[in-house]
Amino acid sequence: MDPVIVKETLIKVLSQIQADSGLECPALTGATKPIENIPKFDSKVWPVATTILATEIKAEIPNDVNIFVDEATKLARTIDETAVFVCNLLKKQGEQEAAAA
Template identity: 50%
Template sequence: MNAAVVRASLVEVLQEIQSASGLECPPLVGATKPMEALPKFDSKIWPVAIGMLAAKLGVVIANDVNIFRKEKSCIALTLDESAELVVALVDEQAPAQHAAQAANAK
């Protein structure tokens, strides 16, 4: 999985949420910071977006992870930074998933 695939999926999810909410959705590019650019995109909405993204990509993103801001801060991340964070999370999970699959195969 690469950042371009994650970013494209993330853009689709964000557009879907904004549309379903009847809210404006400005053009979403790599430098867009959803927490700043999207109307009413707050702590009630970002967990939904993360869950939708995880389902779309078929990956696990922990409930306590906010891919839209830097950890332990209020600094908003760009779509590119969010995509890279998701790729890193998936890469961290890969060894554990492979080990579990190997154990199940025995």
């Protein structure tokens, strides 16, 4: 999975969620931190965004993984960081599935 594709898809998903919710959406770039920079983007919205992203990129992202926050540091991730995290997560899942086979 290519981080650029994930980034572009994530920006599209976040923009659509804000539009569907009737909320303002700032200009989204790789440096945008959704949790800090997008109005009303909270724990009720991020699972929806994650599910839509997973559907769009035809991948499985576990429901208990918050792709928008670094678990170790508890800091919000940028869109670029989120895209790389998702790619690494999917790579690890692929390796685990291959090892289990």
